[in-house]
Amino acid sequence: MINVYIADDEDMLRTALVALLDLEETITVVGHGSDGQAALDHSPPNEVDVYVLDLEMPGIDGIDTAGTLLARDPGIEIVMITRHARPGILRSALTVGARGFVPKNTPAEKLARVIERVHDGTRYVDSDLAVTALGFDCPLTSRELDVLRLTRQGKSVSEIAGNLHLALGTVRNYLSDAIMKLGAANRHSAAFEAYRYGWI
Template sequence: MIRVLLADDETLLRTALVSLLGLSGRIEVVAQAADGLEAVALAGIRTPDVVVLDLEMPGIDGIEAARRVIAARPGQAVVLLTRHGRAGVLRQALAAGVRGFLLKSVDPAELERVIIHVHGGRRWIDAEVSAAAMTDDCPLTDRELDALRLTTEGLTVREISARLHLATGTVRNYLSSAMQKTGGSSRHVAARKAKERGWI
């Protein structure tokens, strides 16, 4: 039996998936979480074989939860579920160490196959998301994207500097460059444009 932790803030969807996965005969859901922080805590306590995370959750999102889970347990298999298969999100997920990336519209039988697949040490990326990533025309560097992503969280330049472990002047340079590339009149406008284009 593959031991799974499932995290999703939508109670109806989460409990439905737990029930459906339980019918497979190969998967046992050993823990459920309603947000990212709870998922990280439960992953440490229940030591699941595979962690399935919703991308958009309160507290911390699925990507940050994945980073923390994998940092605590290197090699942990993580599958990320999202409503929007944006190329920028895929890049972040892969950088965090996520092995599976699926749209939330996935059939439960497909999710079961992916869980078995990543448990075997392999990677699985939704074909639609993969195609979008290959045609991605994002001109921003990873650091520029990081700075804009933290801008959307409402952080100040000083706070962004602390989070990224960079000098304040360096962060300002990244944000200035991102503003030029996106045509944004401020870092907030640049961040909004990057989000609308699916880059962050």
């Protein structure tokens, strides 16, 4: 029997998945919650074999949740689900160690088979999501990525300048260019977008 925990902030979808997956002979849903923190707080954590995590949740998102869970217990498996197949997200999910990646419109029966495959050690990536991920190039320069990476780490503009040995004005120019290329509201939004696309 595969013990599964589901984290998704869409209550109707989550409860439907719980009910449908519980009908599977090979799967038992041992818990569910509306965000990443709920998955991290589940007790006892060692009863879960596979976590099914929504990519976009309030607070701790699916990728950060997966990274924390896998750092705590490398033996568990992660299946990520998403409504919006944004380019680069697949790379981010695989980088943290997720072994399954499917859209939210995946039928519960197919999701059950994906869970079984992932539990058996096989990676599963939805083909449409894979095509999307492979077909998008990063528009940012390496220096723009550097300043966004440090922004994501909570560094101020002056700290970024110090870390990269650049003038304040140069850092501001890199940030401004990155914000414009990504259509972001500010440097923090730009850093978040670059992270979500898997570029930093």
